[in-house]
Amino acid sequence: MTPLLTTTKLSRSFGGLHAVRDVDFQVVPGEIRAIIGPNGAGKTTFVSLVCGRIEPSGGAIVFDGDDITGLPAFQRVRRGIAYTFQITSIFANLTAYENVALSVQRALIDRHQDRAPQKRATALHRGVLEALERTGLADRRNVLAGNLSYGHQRLLEVAMGLALKPRLLILDEPTQGLSDGEIDGFVALVRGIADETTILLIEHNMQVVMAVADRITVFNAGRILAEGGPEEIRANADVQHAYLGTPADA
Amino acid sequence: MSRDRATLPTYALHAAVILGLFLLQFVLPEYHHGVLARVMVLAVFAMGYNLLFGYTGLLSLGHAMFFSAGLYGAGLAIEHLGWSMLPAFGAGLAVGALLGLVIGLLALRTTGVAFMIVTMMFAQVFYLVTLYFADWTHGDEGFVIAQPLRQVSIGNLYFDLTQPATRYTAAWLLFSIVLIVTLLIVRSAHGRVLIAIRENEERTRMLGYDAFANKLVAVVVSAIICAAAGAAYAILFGYVGSTFASVQYSILPLLWVLLGGGATTLGPILGTLFMYYIVDITSAFTSAYLFIVGLALILLVLFFPKGVLGTIRDRWLGWLP
Numbered sequence: 408m409t410p411l412l413t414t415t416k417l418s419r420s421f422g423g424l425h426a427v428r429d430v431d432f433q434v435v436p437g438e439i440r441a442i443i444g445p446n447g448a449g450k451t452t453f454v455s456l457v458c459g460r461i462e463p464s465g466g467a468i469v470f471d472g473d474d475i476t477g478l479p480a481f482q483r484v485r486r487g488i489a490y491t492f493q494i495t496s497i498f499a500n501l502t503a504y505e506n507v508a509l510s511v512q513r514a515l516i517d518r519h520q521d522r523a524p525q526k527r528a529t530a531l532h533r534g535v536l537e538a539l540e541r542t543g544l545a546d547r548r549n550v551l552a553g554n555l556s557y558g559h560q561r562l563l564e565v566a567m568g569l570a571l572k573p574r575l576l577i578l579d580e581p582t583q584g585l586s587d588g589e590i591d592g593f594v595a596l597v598r599g600i601a602d603e604t605t606i607l608l609i610e611h612n613m614q615v616v617m618a619v620a621d622r623i624t625v626f627n628a629g630r631i632l633a634e635g636g637p638e639e640i641r642a643n644a645d646v647q648h649a650y651l652g653t654p655a656d657a
Numbered sequence: 658m659s660r661d662r663a664t665l666p667t668y669a670l671h672a673a674v675i676l677g678l679f680l681l682q683f684v685l686p687e688y689h690h691g692v693l694a695r696v697m698v699l700a701v702f703a704m705g706y707n708l709l710f711g712y713t714g715l716l717s718l719g720h721a722m723f724f725s726a727g728l729y730g731a732g733l734a735i736e737h738l739g740w741s742m743l744p745a746f747g748a749g750l751a752v753g754a755l756l757g758l759v760i761g762l763l764a765l766r767t768t769g770v771a772f773m774i775v776t777m778m779f780a781q782v783f784y785l786v787t788l789y790f791a792d793w794t795h796g797d798e799g800f801v802i803a804q805p806l807r808q809v810s811i812g813n814l815y816f817d818l819t820q821p822a823t824r825y826t827a828a829w830l831l832f833s834i835v836l837i838v839t840l841l842i843v844r845s846a847h848g849r850v851l852i853a854i855r856e857n858e859e860r861t862r863m864l865g866y867d868a869f870a871n872k873l874v875a876v877v878v879s880a881i882i883c884a885a886a887g888a889a890y891a892i893l894f895g896y897v898g899s900t901f902a903s904v905q906y907s908i909l910p911l912l913w914v915l916l917g918g919g920a921t922t923l924g925p926i927l928g929t930l931f932m933y934y935i936v937d938i939t940s941a942f943t944s945a946y947l948f949i950v951g952l953a954l955i956l957l958v959l960f961f962p963k964g965v966l967g968t969i970r971d972r973w974l975g976w977l978p
Binding site: 458479480481482484485489490492496497498499500501505508509510512513516517567571 | 856860863868
């Protein structure tokens with residue numbers, strides 16, 4: 408299958424630190440790909456390069472057959488790459504509804520649908536409610552985002568990403584700080600989303616990774632250490648070494 | 658959804674304000690009649706400033722240049738090119754739009770404090786330019802646009818803008834148009850993006866919006882509105898001088914907006930009116946009137962930190978636009 412996203416020799420260094428180094432990476436459409444690795448392995452830097460928040464020092468990014476390496480972030484979003492922030496980044500002084508409306512408004516503009524104002528208003532309203540319902544936030548839609556609980560703010564992040572109708576949804580540690588109950592709900596949500604979009608998931612919670620990922624890419628020290636299905640990765644000695652250290656280290 | 662229900666009261670309130678200001682001219686004594694005409698023109702300046710500062714979150718300290726771009730654009734066209742009033746007003750808007758575009762392209766490369774300083778520096782350059790070309794502008798002293806030049810015939814209709822009633826109605830018309838335009842902008846899709854940029858620019862960009870282009874549009878529209886106020890000021894009150902390009906006139910719209918309530922459509926007129934009268938009343942019985950103005954400002958910041966309407970919106974009327 409033609410990959411949706413391909414990176415070739417993608418690199419980024421900060422001064423002398425090679426945060427991401429010569430990464431060759433591919434994702435095929437419809438896949439849920441988890442990216443794991445120890446702290447500082449370069450996971451967030453890597454997805455930031457993909458979505459355009461950071462410029463690469465070298466290498467190329469191809470999305471859906473087009474080279475997007477030089478495109479600014481907002482144009483990549485318009486092509487269908489959505490990013491949800493690791494550190495919750497919402498519009499705290501706007502309501503949950505208004506937060507999501509900004510995404511839906513964008514998606515409607517990009518798809519040139521429903522030019523008539525009345526139709527567009529209806530489409531906007533429907534799109535917002537749909538995203539809020541899927542994330543279970545519909546009854547909190549008039550609450551200021553800053554007043555939502557932390558777990559609900561994380562879900563709002565996901566709702567904003569979803570409402571963009573992306574072709575590639577990048578979730579950066581979405582379950583960080585969530586309760587066990589919330590995590591179960593989140594796993595179900597990601598499985599539902601996967602039917603219509605491709606997902607890149609950075610995640611530390613191994614239960615979540617094993618439950619949802621089709622394939623797993625392991626980063627260590629800015630490079631890809633291993634790649635494969637969940638069972639393969641679980642059995643991989645290099646991965647165990649990177650995560651747990653060797654007996655000699657202990 | 659609360660916003661839909663708010664549509665009716667919002668338009669009713671704005672219609673009431675516009676109607677009320679129109680009717681006030683028939684009951685106000687002569688002096689206050691003149692003051693209110695002036696305040697409405699200055700409130701247009703404040704509304705233009707508010708669009709950028711209140712809604713988009715860009716604090717400019719150089720808006721005197723946009724006001725005086727309109728003032729000089731219209732004033733010089735009448736004085737030296739012999740243009741009649743309406744084309745001169747158009748010239749004021751055009752100069753404001755062009756200046757807004759150029760300054761926007763340059764100043765928007767910066768943010769925060771640097772943006773304040775850069776806009777202030779450009780405004781100082783503009784101020785010095787008005788002094789340098791004193792042969793045309795008469796610098797500090799300024800020039801008066803003769804009364805016959807402030808009259809206009811459109812078809813069979815004849816308007817003399819030196820007449821208080823005509824002048825008031827012209828000021829009211831400009832104010833009403835700009836108020837409605839502001840209301841439509843801030844309730845539009847574009848207005849929502851401006852507010853999003855103010856709240857969280859990085860997030861707005863990651864939702865697919867071109868933050869730079871949106872901010873540039875905001876600067877240009879703000880500049881055009883402020884230039885409209887300046888051009889109207891030249892035509893209605895007949896005086897053009899470089900005081901209006903000085904830093905004082907960059908600070909004043911900021912104070913008016915802060916007083917009335919940033920990011921509220923009606924805050925600018927309220928703040929301008931309040932400030933005008935507080936100076937007017939206190940300066941009548943003491944030369945230390947700025948002391949009282951300062952005191953009033955401190956009290957307002959203490960009790961109405963978001964300005965009068967901003968605080969009212971927070972506490973009671975959440976639907977205020």
